[in-house]
Amino acid sequence: MSPLMRRAAAAAVLFVALVLGAASGWAQQSDAGTVREAQTEPAADPAVGPGVEATLAGAGEASDGGATGAAAVDYTAWDKVAKRAEQALEAGRASDQALQTLRDELVGWREVFTKARAENEVQIKTLETQIKTLGPEPADGESEPAAIAQTRALLNTQLEEAQAPVKAAELALARGNALIAQIDTTLRTRQTNALFALGPTPLNPAIWPKAVEDLFTTFRLAWSGVKSTFGSDAQRAEFWQNLPVALLFGVAALVLILRGRAWVMRAGRRLGQTRGGRAVAGGARGAGAWRFLLSLGQFALPLAGVYALVEALHHAGILGLRAQVIADGLPALGLSFFTARWLGSAVFAADGHHSWALLHHGPRARVEGRFHVATLGFLIGLNGLLTDIAAYETYSQTTRVVLGFPIILIAGISLFRIGQLLRADARMRSRDSEAGASFLVRTLGWIALALMLAGAAGPLAAAVGYTKLADSSVFPTVLTAGLVATLLGLHGFFVSLYGVLFKTSEANAREALLPVLASFVVALLMLPVLALIWGARVSDLTELWTRLGEGVQIGDTVIAPANLLTLAIVFAIGFGATRLVQGTLKSTVLPKTRLDIGGQNAITAGVG
CATH class of the missing domain: 1.20.5 (Single alpha-helices involved in coiled-coils or other helix-helix interfaces)
Structure with a gap:
């Protein structure tokens, strides 16, 4: 996960922003390895050839020249950029990052041409109206007064002159769209080929020692970097000077991490208590909405503690370069773990009567469900941290495969067990219901089956050597399940909020149309996030939005x-x-x- 995504996640306060930030951040991990490899490539690749290198080097020179107005567009500069793009696509040896940079340049030019296409719009419409006012042109063998014929010819000439720059912009726009589409096709093809590329199997014992040695070397050098910060009197003096602030952040971090969730849960229990048949929090009708909002603190407070811990380490000034990489990955790890733990405590509620709990039978099953959900959240964060470390240390493919396999294996087991728990609960509900399985129960059964299949297929694919395929199937399935659980929680919140606003019971609120419509809108808003989770690039979504905007x-x-x-x-x-x-x-x-x-x-x- 890139530092930019971590800073975006740090700025999020509400739950939806946090979950979406975590989802989109993990979705881009599938491209992170390729991008980081591109960043570490030599400046000139002899295998690419001079033509393609010229293409990539000139990718940023032209859009500044594309000023407003069709006549002001520098079509000579545009032709150079377009030819470079064509050469890069024909050669097929440019890196993904280079193609993405070139695509961004083409998108900039497309915006210039889109604006230029609207130039002279008033003049063109005026001339067309004047020509239409003159009436239809005379048919063959007929004539019209000389004054009208002269006026018609003059207006047609002016119309052609006004339309000429617009036509040029439209032709350039069509060329740019075609090049952008070809780049997108190339990137998607490479992504698919990488997905099904067969690599080394992590079950080969011969490659284990090297992977373990690389990992221990990283931590040994990180610790050496920490010790080196005390190597001079100036560094030690700076440490003692910054120590009070660092201790303040450290104490706050420990309190929030260790006690923050317990405080929120205690407040939630008090909210649910009643006195004399009346809810403490202003009426039982609104208790569900208040309980949902309060529960957000179950991950918000510990996550704030993680950020405080990172700030404490920064103020102490004891982090070397490698330790800095590890520390920067802690907020993303905390975000993933604490959010998953919060989702698990709601979906597998301890009392079984939470407004969006899925399991209503077996306290032991609910405890196991919460454990596996929290485990999956921790593994997603750990996978991102390992990706950052591997990129910094430039681990070999075999080292990445060996270190990543345990994460995929444990995640697959947890995912499979969650599927088993949900499937067993769906069958139990079907037997207990006189009317048979409802639509919700049948849907829950199919979701459980999908989780079990993903949990079993992912580790098997990784064991064979399809690590990329396993990584792109297990974790997206986990995040998709998290989005579904989030939607269930928001729907329960909408139902409770509807009951408060319209002063009706929860049973009537569940039958109302407005909460369903609100949940439907949220589901639509989650579709772009779902696409990012399953491998779509941000440029794919922006391109789709552009096409929709054009109509x-x-x-x-x-x-x-x-x-x-x-x-x-x-x-x-x-x-x-x-x-x-x-x-x-x-x-x-x-x-x-x-x-x-x-x-x-x-x-x-x-x-x-």
């Missing part, structure tokens, strides 16, 4: 999302105004007339 052309009509949104807003306003008029007529105007009830209802219905 779909049907004949001469272009239908864009903005048009659909405008239609929906106009319809909502019209519908609301109609209902307002109907209500006014029914309650205020018509009762004062001599019309009978049937006539009043007929007029009211006719207005709608």
